[in-house]
Amino acid sequence: MQIGHFNRLRIIRFTDHGAILDADGKDILMPKKYVTDDMHAGDEVNAFVYLDQSGRLVATQETPLAEVGQFAFLEVAWTNRFGAFMNWGLMKDLFVPFSEQGKRFVQGRSYWVYIYIDEKTGRIVGTSKIDRYISDDHPTFAPGQEVDAFVWKQTDLGYKVIVESTFEGLIYRNETFSAIHIGDKLKAIVKQVRDDGKIDLALQHSGKRLIDGFANTLMRELYNADGFLPYGDHTPADEIADRFHVSKKTFKKTIGALYRQRAIEITDDGICFAKQRED
Structure with missing residues (x-):
């Protein structure tokens, strides 16, 4: 059984408070609100295990926004003199002590945190000191991946x-x-x-793959604009970036390629679908 993760746990019995699950010889309560009519003693359930407000192990069928060992961008639900409490999708909020905040967290704002188990308390907590949890291993990704x-x-x-x-x-x-x-x-x-x-x-592929992909996008844009777009060599680069999310260099290469394919015509005012032309 792993705290801060989903576990396959067997139902031992039911009580007025919910289902009692077997976790490596320990009894864990899954509150009644998560018990369904089709659950029976001996069944296995997939439950997330964490500590409740009293520090007791508890199981839930709710899905947190992240598990122990993961990064998450979470909103601060409330703060007190000990730290901040983040909404991470469970009934009990995730605690981030002041000592683990780079800058003091503000209620209502969201921050990146890494979720881990505090060795001293055994509780699940968060930290905004992301750098120390970035892997030192050398990545093996290939260019273009x-x-x-x-x-x-x-x-x-x-x-x-x-x-x-x-x-x-x-x-x-x-x-x-x-x-x-x-x-x-x-x-x-x-x-x-x-x-x-x-x-x-x-954020985009480079070279021919980028141009081929943007060419399809541009032809769809032309179709949606009734066959004409007022963009060309005369258009400032920032307008092209705002409209199409590509550089002007990519835009010019793409319309040049489409022109050579006789898919479009380039005019003084912009670009349009090509008319059939004789060789």
Whole structure:
């Protein structure tokens, strides 16, 4: 049985308070609100185990926003003189002591935390000191590989992210063409793994793959705009980024490729679907 995780536990008996589960020889209460009519003694249930307000082991069928050993972007439900209490999807809020807060948490705001078991108390707690839980192992991702990335914090260079809930990565500010916010969960593309183990990421594929993908997007946009879009060489780069979330360089390469394929025509005012042309 693992505290802070889902476990397969056997029902021993039922009481007025709920079901008693066997956890490695220990009796754990699953409160009555989680007991259903189709549960019987001897059945196994999948339950999340944690400590209640009195420090007793308790099982629940609620699903937390994260488990022990994971990162989560959580909202502060309330604070007191000991620390902050985060809403993580369970009846009992997750405690983050002041000593584990980089900056003092504010009620109603959300912060990245890592969830772990405090060795002194045995309780599940959180910390905002994310750096010490980022893996020191050297990543083995290949360039072009798609990964999950959580936006962790903003820097002068761009956005630090947590890659696959394990490694540190960076998305450069000058390579983002849509709004990014702390707490966002993104699909990102590995550009390279640096010698120091940090990962450079992009939000789009590069080269021909990017152009091919954007070409399909642009043709759909043309269709939805009745065959004409007022964008071209004359359009400022920031307008293209705001409208299509790509760089002007990618936009120009794509419309050039579509023109050579005779899919579009380029006019002084923009681009439109091509008319049938004779060779």
